[in-house]
Amino acid sequence: MSVMRNRSYLLAAILGLIFSSGAGAQQISRELAAELIAEANQIRSADITIGPIHSVERKMDTTTTLLGGVCVTFIAPEIKDGRRRRVTLTRTFFYDKEWGWYLYALETDRGGDIIDIVSQHKGRLILR
Numbered sequence: 001m002s003v004m005r006n007r008s009y010l011l012a013a014i015l016g017l018i019f020s021s022g023a024g025a026q027q028i029s030r031e032l033a034a035e036l037i038a039e040a041n042q043i044r045s046a047d048i049t050i051g052p053i054h055s056v057e058r059k060m061d062t063t064t065t066l067l068g069g070v071c072v073t074f075i076a077p078e079i080k081d082g083r084r085r086r087v088t089l090t091r092t093f094f095y096d097k098e099w100g101w102y103l104y105a106l107e108t109d110r111g112g113d114i115i116d117i118v119s120q121h122k123g124r125l126i127l128r
Helices: 002-021 030-041
Strands: 049-059 065-080 083-096 100-109 112-119 123-127
Touching: 030 049, 030 065, 030 083, 030 100, 030 112, 049 083
Parallel strands: none
Antiparallel strands: 049 065, 065 083, 083 100, 100 112, 112 123
């Protein structure tokens, strides 16, 4: 009986380690979220107010869903029609061991498509 109990405790410990070691266990701080959003939006991090942070999945296309995302709701200044106004926005962060927390945007410039990335460990990258 005690062997069975020991195996159960061992299995529970192993499962706990597995589930706590993935990207889902990573937490983004409000300060880091503000810094990365500020870099991506080219504004000061002091002008950003971070609100709720939720775990989410993101659909890339009809066949691909990204897991382990964190959606951050925030208030930041936006200039529209020559007037500066504070608006509520959201951005989805993802975690990668090499890049840390990062944001990305798919954009188009005159030369074609680009991926604009702001990474915790690598800074701003533009992939062409």
